[in-house]
Amino acid sequence: xxxxxxxxxxxxxxxxxxxxxxxxxxxxxxxxxxxxxxxxxxxxxxxxxxxxxxxxxxxxxxxxxxxxxxxxxxxxxxxxxxxxxxxxxxxxxxxxxxxxxxxxxxxxxxxxxxxxxxxxxxxxxxxxxxxxxxxxxxxxxxxxxxxxxxxxxxxxxxxxxxxxxxxxxxxxxxxxxxxxxxxxxxxxxxxxxxxxxxxxxxxxxxxxxxxxxxxxxxxxxxxxxxxxxxxxxxxxxxxxxxxxxxxxxxxxxxxxxxxxxxxxxxxxxxxxxxxxxxxxxxxxxxxxxxxxxxxxxxxxxxxxxxxxxxxxxxxxxxxxxxxxxxxxxxxxxxxxxxxxxxxxxxxxxxxx
Amino acid sequence: xxxxxxxxxxxxxxxxxxxxxxxxxxxxxxxxxxxxxxxxxxxxxxxxxxxxxxxxxxxxxxxxxxxxxxxxxxxxxxxxxxxxxxxxxxxxxxxxxxxxxxxxxxxxxxxxxxxxxxxxxxxxxxxxxxxxxxxxxxxxxxxxxxxxxxxxxxxxxxxxxxxxxxxxxxxxxxxxxxxxxxxxxxxxxxxxxxxxxxxxxxxxxxxxxxxxxxxxxxxxxxxxxxxxxxxxxxxxxxxxxxxxxxxxxxxxxxxxxxxxxxxxxxxxxxxxxxxxxxxxxxxxxxxxxxxxxxxxxxxxxxxxxxxxxxxxxxxxxxxxxxxxxxxxxxxxxxxxxxxxxxxxxxxxxxxxxxxxxxxxxxxxxxxxxxxxxxxxxxxxxxxxxxxxxxxxxxxxxxxxxxxxxxxxxxxxxxxxxxxxxxxxxxxxxxxxxxxxxxxxxxxxxxxxxxxxxxxxxxxxxxxxxxxxxxxxxxxxxxxxxxxxxxxxxxxxxxxxxxxxxxxxxxxxxxxxxxxxxxxxxxxxxxxxxxxxxxx
Ligand code: SF4
Ligand code: SF4
Ligand code: SF4
Ligand code: FES
Numbered sequence: 017x018x019x020x021x022x023x024x025x026x027x028x029x030x031x032x033x034x035x036x037x038x039x040x041x042x043x044x045x046x047x048x049x050x051x052x053x054x055x056x057x058x059x060x061x062x063x064x065x066x067x068x069x070x071x072x073x074x075x076x077x078x079x080x081x082x083x084x085x086x087x088x089x090x091x092x093x094x095x096x097x098x099x100x101x102x103x104x105x106x107x108x109x110x111x112x113x114x115x116x117x118x119x120x121x122x123x124x125x126x127x128x129x130x131x132x133x134x135x136x137x138x139x140x141x142x143x144x145x146x147x148x149x150x151x152x153x154x155x156x157x158x159x160x161x162x163x164x165x166x167x168x169x170x171x172x173x174x175x176x177x178x179x180x181x182x183x184x185x186x187x188x189x190x191x192x193x194x195x196x197x198x199x200x201x202x203x204x205x206x207x208x209x210x211x212x213x214x215x216x217x218x219x220x221x222x223x224x225x226x227x228x229x230x231x232x233x234x235x236x237x238x239x240x241x242x243x244x245x246x247x248x249x250x251x252x253x254x255x256x257x258x259x260x261x262x263x264x265x266x267x268x269x270x271x272x273x274x275x276x277x278x279x280x281x282x283x284x285x286x287x288x289x290x291x292x293x294x295x296x297x298x299x300x301x302x303x304x305x306x307x308x309x310x311x312x313x314x315x316x317x318x319x320x321x322x323x324x325x326x327x328x329x330x331x332x333x334x335x336x337x338x339x340x341x342x343x344x345x346x347x348x349x350x351x352x353x354x355x356x357x358x359x360x361x362x363x364x365x366x367x368x
Numbered sequence: 369x370x371x372x373x374x375x376x377x378x379x380x381x382x383x384x385x386x387x388x389x390x391x392x393x394x395x396x397x398x399x400x401x402x403x404x405x406x407x408x409x410x411x412x413x414x415x416x417x418x419x420x421x422x423x424x425x426x427x428x429x430x431x432x433x434x435x436x437x438x439x440x441x442x443x444x445x446x447x448x449x450x451x452x453x454x455x456x457x458x459x460x461x462x463x464x465x466x467x468x469x470x471x472x473x474x475x476x477x478x479x480x481x482x483x484x485x486x487x488x489x490x491x492x493x494x495x496x497x498x499x500x501x502x503x504x505x506x507x508x509x510x511x512x513x514x515x516x517x518x519x520x521x522x523x524x525x526x527x528x529x530x531x532x533x534x535x536x537x538x539x540x541x542x543x544x545x546x547x548x549x550x551x552x553x554x555x556x557x558x559x560x561x562x563x564x565x566x567x568x569x570x571x572x573x574x575x576x577x578x579x580x581x582x583x584x585x586x587x588x589x590x591x592x593x594x595x596x597x598x599x600x601x602x603x604x605x606x607x608x609x610x611x612x613x614x615x616x617x618x619x620x621x622x623x624x625x626x627x628x629x630x631x632x633x634x635x636x637x638x639x640x641x642x643x644x645x646x647x648x649x650x651x652x653x654x655x656x657x658x659x660x661x662x663x664x665x666x667x668x669x670x671x672x673x674x675x676x677x678x679x680x681x682x683x684x685x686x687x688x689x690x691x692x693x694x695x696x697x698x699x700x701x702x703x704x705x706x707x708x709x710x711x712x713x714x715x716x717x718x719x720x721x722x723x724x725x726x727x728x729x730x731x732x733x734x735x736x737x738x739x740x741x742x743x744x745x746x747x748x749x750x751x752x753x754x755x756x757x758x759x760x761x762x763x764x765x766x767x768x769x770x771x772x773x774x775x776x777x778x779x780x781x782x783x784x785x786x787x788x789x790x791x792x793x794x795x796x797x798x799x800x801x802x803x804x805x806x807x808x809x810x811x812x813x814x815x816x817x818x819x820x821x822x823x824x825x826x827x828x829x830x831x832x833x834x835x836x837x838x839x840x841x842x843x844x845x846x847x848x849x850x851x852x853x854x855x856x857x858x859x860x861x862x863x864x865x866x867x868x869x870x871x872x873x874x875x876x877x878x879x880x881x882x883x884x885x886x887x888x889x890x891x892x893x894x895x896x897x898x899x900x901x902x903x
Pocket of ligand 3: 243244245246247248249250273277278279280281282406407408409
């Protein structure tokens with residue numbers, strides 16, 4: 017592939033032809049602020065926060081959509097650039113409910129991060145504000161369109177990742193909105209609740225309902241694991257606060273799925289706290305289950321299994337292992353069946 | 369996976385998931401509703417189709433991906449083999465087969481040729497309901513596209529002829545040389561999260577971990593030495609045989625870990641009777657499931673969030689499962705199994721699941737190079753024989769696992785049960801997006817939105833029966849009856865009803881047929897004859 021040579025902040029940089037300035041900078045370890053850019057989505061060039069100065073260019077181009085050329089000289093944090101970014105942020109903040117102290121996205125909100133970086137406290141622009149009602153009519157996602165900055169990431173994620181095409185832009189000007197067809201709540205739309213839109217939203221406009229009011233992002237421990245539902249093997253992080261799972265967060269690092277998940281992986285985890293979970297061994301006595309200690313249970317199991325094997329032979333025993341359990345558990349079950357019970361009668365439920 | 373194991377020497381998905389968006393020029397989907405059963409794979413297929421890859425969908429039902437497809441072959445249920453034979457017939461007649469691949473890498477081609485000779489397009493069109501024109505178009509397209517991947521799931525395996533279906537798919541791929549390269553292959557997509565892993569670990573009656581035959585004396589000796597016990601060399605019972613043996617009083621005790629066959633096996637009533645017949649049943653489960661109700665002892669299980677370990681996904685990728693919270697029953701499952709074994713007189717003791725993995729991988733050459741330290745850095749796809757080996761994204765490069773690929777021609781096997789006067793509807797079953805067998809209905813969030821079975825009826829049938837959206841019906845087969853609500857949709861053909869099997873209140877599997885694939889013993893979940901009464 018052809019390579020292009022340019023300088024960014026005085027540093028000589030090489031990048032494959034066709035890269036954007038933002039990508040070339042990233043490869044050189046220079047981070048350019050961005051709101052609407054997501055490496056896994058098409059580039060929109062909507063927010064203009066990524067503007068940079070290019071020598072010989074009077075305008076400040078948006079680096080996420082401007083390709084590099086040979087000999088280009090780029091500056092990413094000049095006064096003009098900083099001023100432009102401040103203005104963009106001030107305009108966004110003018111129409112943003114500044115309830116950051118109770119916002120669930122705080123800690124993972126790009127808008128707040130960049131306002132901090134560029135010292136934007138509030139806005140000199142006094143503008144009209146939206147008063148959209150909250151859409152929390154579904155069990156999974158809370159939508160607060162008052163916090164939407166129209167970066168379009170949700171629209172692109174829905175179309176380009178899931179292909180559900182459930183979101184688009186409606187209305188014009190101040191009323192412009194990234195929303196469902198006919199602007200109905202998610203639950204009444206064609207939404208399949210994959211939550212891709214939530215994963216890419218840079219603000220508190222889209223948040224996971226299960227995590228709402230439970231923790232700020234910096235209080236959350238993330239434990240990388242593998243989805244327990246289908247054979248695709250998506251990876252994600254369990255969000256843990258005070259020893260409890262409060263949600264699932266996807267990660268671009270997941271080898272199979274990246275940021276993508278389906279409704280089961282993203283929102284189905286709450287079965288682990290179903291009140292019907294068994295917490296102690298049960299022994300059936302006179303047709304009724306009664307709670308027992310582990311010791312009692314093991315004693316009874318050992319006595320019965322061994323007695324039946326001794327009386328009727330190894331093949332009077334059979335084990336059904338599990339396509340839902342770990343490899344290690346499966347290994348132990350077949351080992352126990354073969355080595356101790358002496359039978360190859362071991363199988364699991366979905367051999368297909 | 370008996371089909372692929374005989375044909376290629378390995379039953380696993382040949383090519384990785386990422387090739388869908390990165391390599392494939394054509395995707396042939398047979399009996400797989402990917403956007404619902406394997407959503408992320410389905411989403412990737414949709415992305416690939418929208419980026420220009422061709423898509424062919426063979427399914428009796430108008431699944432979502434039909435919207436992205438270049439061809440939709442709406443076959444009559446249970447006619448996959450005639451379809452595949454018909455495509456091969458055309459490919460051979462037109463000289464589009466990969467002669468070099470056949471000559472160098474396969475055997476038994478002449479027999480295949482003889483069998484598919486009997487499937488001319490006109491006859492196949494009659495049998496399958498697909499137009500002659502489409503048969504030609506699809507045969508030519510698949511044969512002449514360089515990088516073409518085939519995908520299938522339960523739609524193809526949960527038939528009385530499931531194994532033969534799979535072999536026919538393998539025949540088609542070999543005939544056209546679509547194997548052993550990126551962007552090609554035969555991809556069975558595993559239903560549950562760790563079906564692949566359970567097989568890899570030897571939770572099968574005929575093999576030890578790593579697909580090493582229990583009947584091979586050298587292998588037997590190796591495991592006897594490692595486990596310090598004499599081991600049986602006779603192949604054990606498959607699931608349906610276990611329950612049969614329980615019926616007959618030959619199997620007297622069972623241990624069931626994390627499975628709910630009463631809800632998920634075809635012909636649930638038969639299973640219940642078998643469980644009742646046992647002298648002693650131990651079930652280790654998260655919940656008091658329909659199966660656990662039959663137990664003498666129930667051990668509480670820990671969920672995936674409470675255990676360390678690994679799962680192996682459908683593309684043979686071993687990945688870590690990490691404990692995030694304290695186990696709700698007080699201990700992870702591997703400890704419970706170890707303590708139980710120890711009490712039974714067979715001591716098992718490990719400090720951490722990584723030690724269990726290490727013991728396993730020291731005995732299974734195909735996974736010998738995988739360990740927890742490496743998995744900490746990245747997932748690995750087996751075969752991975754040494755710690756230096758990078759893993760194997762696609763199989764059968766240059767040579768099949770068994771050496772030469774074996775053509776295994778198959779003839780049409782009609783479903784065990786077809787509609788008749790008394791039972792005029794054809795019932796077909798599958799998975800829906802929002803549920804996954806048995807666990808998701810326990811998710812309060814998911815259950816609150818999708819809380820009951822909705823049997824799908826074609827509008828014409830609905831009208832005939834006087835059904836409306838959400839009407840209640842009684843659906844009866846020769847084996848049982850269930851009550852369900854109704855959804856009216858053109859996704860199904862007239863004369864066909866489609867249901868899932870996720871809901872305890874509508875245990876669809878009480879209806880399904882007890883016809884079994886003679887090779888794998890897989891139940892015929894897909895097709896059963898039923899009658900319908902409006903309530
Ligand atoms: S909802 Fe979020 S992702 Fe969508 S446009 Fe608004 S800010 Fe961007
Ligand atoms: S949850 Fe998924 S389907 Fe629903 S709007 Fe968001 S991206 Fe689209
Ligand atoms: S997130 Fe969805 S597609 Fe991915 S493994 Fe889980 S159930 Fe399967
Ligand atoms: S990040 Fe470049 S325009 Fe938004």
